[in-house]
């Protein structure tokens with residue numbers, strides 16, 4: 309059996325005083341692609357936040373990329389996040405900076421120094437997402453799908469062990485959504501990254517076969533596609 313990149317056991321997840329998910333057991337193997345589905349408000353984002361240590365575990369235990377979530381200290385959280393690529397619905401690009409400056413900013417924030425390595429890595433990720441020719445463009449001149457590709461390129465910069473995609477196709481049309489999903493799986497496979505792809509759009513699940521995990525009524529279920 310492959311090594312697990314994510315392992316939650318009996319995890320309880322709370323937002324303020326509210327229990328959002330209880331007794332969550334979830335295992336994701338290295339390099340595995342998993343769909344996380346559930347209606348709006350079912351707790352998908354809360355589960356993802358727990359994995360990148362933005363929400364504490366209320367009970368149970370969990371590890372992500374070897375970090376123990378139940379006892380992770382503040383100083384360790386940036387180290388955990390360097391192992392992850394996180395992409396959101398609203399792209400979170402710096403709108404007053406060009407595509408390459410958005411990527412440089414992310415590299416600096418994760419410890420890369422100025423230099424040829426930085427520029428080479430920017431070229432590599434932009435080529436991978438098909439946007440090498442938009443390197444100097446400003447985000448507002450890009451379509452929604454292109455912005456999401458830039459956000460995805462940024463998530464790939466540090467060759468993450470796990471990509472966390474939170475409703476990344478929520479602002480995109482169906483065709484572009486499938487393109488982004490397919491690209492995400494292709495590049496994750498090449499990179500050896502696992503992916504947890506959260507969506508409320510069940511229609512996306514027939515894009516390709518992968519394990520489906522469902523959030524419903526405060527619980528997490530493994531389901532067949």
Ligand SMILES: Nc1ncnc2c1ncn2[C@@H]1O[C@H](COP(=O)(O)OP(=O)(O)OP(=O)(O)O)[C@@H](O)[C@H]1O
Nearest residue numbers: 323324328346347348349350351352353354355508
């Ligand atoms: N900061 C917060 N404080 C209190 N409750 C919250 C907070 N954030 C989310 N919630 C509640 O937690 C529940 C789960 O929300 P969550 O965002 O995890 O669901 P979701 O499945 O990701 O939905 P969506 O697809 O709309 O993002 C919701 O009832 C929401 O109102």
